Amino acid sequence: MKSTMNKLYLAIMSTLLATSLTACGSSSSEEGGEITVVDATLKEASTYKNNLFCNNPSTAVEDICNIRMYQIMVEAFNNGDNNINYDVGYGTSNHKGDIQGVIDQLDYIKGLGINAIWLTPVFQSADTSTPVTPLDATGYFGEDYYKIDPHFGSEDTFRTLVDAAHAKGMYVFLDGVFGHFKSTISRTSPSYISLVSTDVCQGLGSTYTAGEGTLCADHSQEATLDFYKELAAHYITEYKIDGWRLDQAYQVPVKNWKEIREAVEEAAKNTTYTRNGETVHPLGYMVGEIWSGDSQITQYGYGSDSLPGLKSNFAFNTRYGIVKALAVEESSAYNHKGTTIQNELVNAENTYPDFAVPNYFISNHDLVRFGDLLQRGVKKKALSSGNYDSDKYWKRYRLAHTVIASLSGPITIFYGDEWGQEVPNFDVQKNEMGYYDDHVARVTGQFRGFSSDQENLKNYVSEMLKIRNNSKALSMGTMTDIGTDSNLFAVKKTYGDSEVIVVMNIQEDKQINVTFENSLFSDESAAISLKYMDLSKASCSEEEVYPAGTTYSFTLEPLGAAVFFNKL
Structure with missing residues (x-):
């Protein structure tokens, strides 16, 4: 029986x-x-x-809602070619990361239960004949969208990475910075469309003047829109990438995002590649970064039913709810209640349009790692215990991963969070070289030699991601x-x-x-x-x-x- x-x-x-x-x-x-x-x-x-796209079984699409993305800070992640590194940069890494270093760790990443990688910008920021700066190493102020940065590798190396990731069943997403760049930017596309620049940059609800040696895109000009439509489609058709993460997406008007998104979707529809032995189309997924509250994410990212812009954006408010419930946020604010997480999820439902696909995460390259927030909580007496040698450190890390794994829609894990990485001696904001809140998380990756606690957390995360992959209720359920x-x-x-x-x-x-x-x-x-x-x-x-x-x-x-x- x-x-x-x-x-x-x-x-x-x-x-x-x-x-x-x-x-x-x-x-x-x-x-x-x-x-x-x-x-x-x-x-x-x-x-x-349950009005949002991935919480509604009548609209949810498994390939989108079941994205399990791994964010890689290319300049810091892993050294695969010692001849081409930046050797300078922000954060505490050795600044020797490159594309070959990512290729070398694809099996490790795949073994975590990950099915997608997001690379921070790999476009050329500086050639090998000019002095380089820490800003160059970030990739976020490039000078040529159509060249791979020689400090990271070549076009051939990048193509090898995309093909190798696809062969292992993983999607590849590039970081697109379509609002700002170096003043030395190459302005002409392969079809001779000219990018129009300005020193008046769009911020969140206001403008600012471009910093020294930088400029911004003038998105009031039709030529600028056409330039980025061609660029976004080019990497889909030429390299077969699966889509884009869009930096400071508020710098591009929602109506322009609609057209760029449609160009990407059309390019994906007309392109195929072999993924995990099957002939498929690039996913065509685009996710915006608008580091703000739900209302501004809607205003500058999602748009409306009548004018939909980016259909997916990172869920910053939910992230802050999670860290405040389980640790502290960067400001040391906290509210250790289950309703702290719940309230942010409800607020998002009440603010976002129904087509919205929030992408959930705990950490990224601009934020303090969850492990360091735990230790900041102890330092500020918000937590009784939670330092790196504490059992509660690992328990809280497991809870954070459990929340993310239980939410419907794409999720993103910042490299190192799978094993509880932290920055030694960074429990409070130091404002010293390499130790600022907005870039301290950019550490050198580690892929072996774990302690038993680290290995246990890594195995836990891997098992949770594999269970999520097998459970549509977790990835796309009400x-x-x-x-x-x-x-x-x-x-x-x-x-x-x-x-x-x-x-x-x-x-x-x-x-x-x-x-x-x-x-x-x-x-x-x-x-x-x-x-x-x-x-x-x-x-x-x-x-x-x-x-x-x-x-x-x-x-x-x-x-x-x-x-x-x-x-x-």
């Missing part, structure tokens, strides 16, 4: 019951402090509207609140007959006894078999248990998390 029962798989993260998971290698230690025991019952509430409050972040994700429950204990000083009825799943009449898995180690054993009657109860230790699946 047991084989005929519908099974419910329970993935208990390594931050859950230590007594249940000791054999799997999870830690049973707690770092002092009195633990309060509270009870919670999971019940459905009509909190989320979301129902089932008990989010000051202690818990708790949601049910649904896609067709696939259902997932995610429950997280946000608090470091509370043990939560959680109960839910089988009716929380649509097939409540079926007997339920539960399977335990410690996702921190692939070799963890499994144990089947059964609920008592129509309810199931479990305990979330401080900073614990549980994920239930009715099918995988």
Whole structure:
């Protein structure tokens, strides 16, 4: 009879019951402090509207909503060719990164469960005959859009990277800076369209004067729009990239983004390549960076139903909600409640147009790494414990990755976050060379020689990404609140007959006894078999248990998390 029962798989993260998971290698230690025991019952509430593209099964597209992107800061990531490096730059890396270094780590990236890479700009910022500056190394002020920076590699090396990534089943996205550049910019496209420049630059709601040695694109001129339409399509047709991440997207008017996006979509429709052994079209995905609140992301990025601009933008407010709930944000502000995350998700639903595809993330090259925010929280006494040698450091990192993995739509992981990378001795903003909040995260990549804690987190993230890949409910399902409050972040994700429950204990000083009825799943009449898995180690054993009657109860230790699946 047991084989005929519908099974419910329970993935208990390594931050859950230590007594249940000791054999799997999870830690049973707690770092002092009195633990309060509270009870919670999971019940459905009509909190989320599920109006956004990837939360609506009638509109969601798997290839877009299931993007699992890995951001790479090219100048810092990995040295594959010691003859061509910048050797200068912002941040704490050795500034020896290049395209060959990315090629060399494709197997590592693929092994994480990643299916896309985003490269910071690789266009030429300086040739090899002129002195270089730290700004050149970033790639964000280029001088020739149609050349690969020789400090990163050649056009052939870049083509090799794209082909190799595609062969491994990964998409490739380039960073497009279509609003500003060096004053030495090459202004003529292959079809002789001339880019028009200006020293009056568009900011968020205001203008500013271009800095020394730089200029901005004059997007009031039709020729500038035509230049960028040709450029954006060129890398799709010539190199077969899959789309673009757009830097400071507010510098380009929404009506221009609409035309550039349509040019990319048309180029993708007319281009094919071989990905993972199959002939496919480039994805044609574009995601904007507008480092602001939801209203301005809508105004300058998404646009409206009548004038849609970029259909995907990074979800900055949600990111700040996550770090404030689990750590502190850069300003040291915090609000350690499950509702802190929930409120940002609801605000986005109420602000973005229905076609919006938020891209969720924790860190990027302009922000402080999550691990350093944890340590800043300890320094500022917002957290009782969370330094790098603390068990709570790793638990909070797991919770952050769990939130991201549970949200519908594309997600992005900044290199190093998969194993908990931090910058030593950077718990507060130092404003010293290499230690500024807006570039301290640009560290040299690490791909081996991990500690047991680092390896466990990396394995955890890899397992979560692979589970997400196999669960449309996670990547493109509707979301129902089932008990989010000051202690818990708790949601049910649904896609067709696939259902997932995610429950997280946000608090470091509370043990939560959680109960839910089988009716929380649509097939409540079926007997339920539960399977335990410690996702921190692939070799963890499994144990089947059964609920008592129509309810199931479990305990979330401080900073614990549980994920239930009715099918995988």
